[in-house]
Amino acid sequence: MRAHFTALRAVLALMCALLMAPSWAGVPNKDAKPAYAEEQTMLQVEGDSSVREPGFGDAASGRVHVDRHYLGQYGSTEANVIVQRGGNTWRLLRNGPIALITGTILLAVPFLIFVFWRAFRPPALEPSPTGRRIQRFTGWERNVHWATAYTFIALAVTGIIIMFGKKILLPWMGHTLFSWVAIISKYVHNVVGPLFILCSILMFFTFLRRNFFNRIDWQWVKKGGGLVTQEHVPAGFFNAGEKTWFWGGVVMLGLVMSITGLILDFVTFGQTRYVLQMANYLHVIGATLYMVGAMGHIYLGTLGSPGAYRAMREGSVDENWAKAHHALWYEEVKSGAAPAGSAGMRPGQVPPTSPRPGPAH
Ligand code: HEM
Numbered sequence: 001m002r003a004h005f006t007a008l009r010a011v012l013a014l015m016c017a018l019l020m021a022p023s024w025a026g027v028p029n030k031d032a033k034p035a036y037a038e039e040q041t042m043l044q045v046e047g048d049s050s051v052r053e054p055g056f057g058d059a060a061s062g063r064v065h066v067d068r069h070y071l072g073q074y075g076s077t078e079a080n081v082i083v084q085r086g087g088n089t090w091r092l093l094r095n096g097p098i099a100l101i102t103g104t105i106l107l108a109v110p111f112l113i114f115v116f117w118r119a120f121r122p123p124a125l126e127p128s129p130t131g132r133r134i135q136r137f138t139g140w141e142r143n144v145h146w147a148t149a150y151t152f153i154a155l156a157v158t159g160i161i162i163m164f165g166k167k168i169l170l171p172w173m174g175h176t177l178f179s180w181v182a183i184i185s186k187y188v189h190n191v192v193g194p195l196f197i198l199c200s201i202l203m204f205f206t207f208l209r210r211n212f213f214n215r216i217d218w219q220w221v222k223k224g225g226g227l228v229t230q231e232h233v234p235a236g237f238f239n240a241g242e243k244t245w246f247w248g249g250v251v252m253l254g255l256v257m258s259i260t261g262l263i264l265d266f267v268t269f270g271q272t273r274y275v276l277q278m279a280n281y282l283h284v285i286g287a288t289l290y291m292v293g294a295m296g297h298i299y300l301g302t303l304g305s306p307g308a309y310r311a312m313r314e315g316s317v318d319e320n321w322a323k324a325h326h327a328l329w330y331e332e333v334k335s336g337a338a339p340a341g342s343a344g345m346r347p348g349q350v351p352p353t354s355p356r357p358g359p360a361h
Contacts, residue, residue, distance in 0.1 A: 090277040098281070102288040103164060109292045113299050120228050122306060127324050133316040134333060142315055144206050148199040148250075154192045156291050158185035163284065193261045200254040210237045211246040216328065227304070234327040241300065249293045256286035 137145070161169065162185055170178045217240035219233055220226075225241050226233045233239070238246070260283040263271055271279075302309045307321040322330040 086274055086277060090280070094280065094284070098284055099164065099167070102284060105288055106160075106291060109295050113295060117299065117303055120230070122230055122304065127320045129318040130320050132319045134319055134322050134330075135315055136311045136317045136322070137315045139315065141206055142312060144199065144202045145312055148196070148203045151192050151196040151199050152290075152294065155189060155196055156287070156294070158189040158192070159287055161185040162189060190265055193265055197254075197258045197261070200250060200258065203250055204254075207238075207246060207250075211243045213240070213243055217243065232324045232327070235325070235329070236332075237326060237329040239326070245293060245297050249290060249297070253286050253290040253293065256282060257290060260286065 161181060165178065165182055165185070169181060173181065214236070216234065216236065220235055220240040223229070223231060223233045225239060260279040263279040264276060264283060267276065300308070301312065305325065307317060307325070311317045311321075317325075319330070322333070
């Protein structure tokens with residue numbers, strides 16, 4: 001009986017909402033946008049309510065806030081929810097200020113990196129190569145790195161399409177093509193997400209040992225990594241910048257993206273709409289920070305530090321490059337204190353794929 005009553009109320013509410021469609025202009029809440037009938041009803045109910053709505057910063061927010069944000073049996077499960085009032089708040093925030101701020105950041109950062117590169121670009125070939133190469137990354141390490149990188153790029157591209165596609169792509173693609181692009185992006189994102197988590201876990205265990213901070217890293221921080229002065233600050237296997245990227249990016253942002261991503265990906269574990277909306281905010285903020293960090297990482301691994309990309313692509317670096325960029329690691333390799341790369345390689349040994357050792361320039 002009670003269930004029937006609830007269902008009847010819900011159907012009546014929906015009918016009211018639909019019937020109200022032509023009278024949007026008469027809805028008391030003038031600020032209510034966009035004018036979807038159901039949401040207008042919600043806003044009207046909210047406006048007429050004598051109980052004040054607890055705001056997000058309010059101590060009464062949280063559980064109460066969740067309950068007050070759906071039309072249905074108060075306190076019952078979300079299965080009764082037909083229209084959730086908080087959905088409109090979420091949508092207005094996500095499509096409004098959040099999209100504007102994150103979009104601006106994602107366009108501004110590559111531009112700033114370009115300006116930085118024009119002002120402080122490092123010399124193309126520094127220092128002159130000896131032709132003797134040192135193994136830096138094993139095949140496993142490179143595979144883990146590139147698997148994480150490729151899954152990240154797939155998530156970034158599809159995530160941007162999910163977030164901004166309707167604004168950017170739909171107007172020139174039209175509805176038919178865009179619906180395909182959006183659906184494919186969504187499924188790719190949903191499937192690649194868990195793969196990215198797996199890669200991040202492998203990445204964590206593979207590179208953890210070399211990413212603990214030590215006292216020498218402070219020198220690197222104090223000199224800003226020599227990025228502006230173009231000075232080579234002595235560093236171990238990884239410098240402080242790379243370690244910051246490991247802990248701030250791979251670990252912290254990796255956790256934020258993984259937890260919120262899983263909440264959004266597997267929606268059948270009883271999480272409420274409110275939880276999904278909060279997870280979405282965090283996911284978008286985390287994604288923006290992660291993409292910005294990745295832009296910096298890509299710059300420093302290519303144009304910002306010539307020679308670094310080849311290290312991750314082929315696994316080896318020139319002796320002079322190692323001496324200049326990672327002097328402490330180079331010393332350790334030379335003294336035999338640190339292993340240099342994959343099994344069977346000796347410090348300073350030329351990997352089979354590298355050019356033959358030539359005279360020092
Ligand atoms: C670290 C890289 C990641 C980036 C840059 C990223 C980016 C994004 C972006 C920008 C959105 C759109 C948000 C919106 O439209 O409001 C999104 C949505 C989403 N993400 Fe991610 N994400 C990443 C990782 C993950 C992971 C690891 C998972 C799952 C395990 C995941 C699952 C989802 C889901 C389920 C959605 C909602 C898709 C939908 O609207 O149907 N994401 N992501």
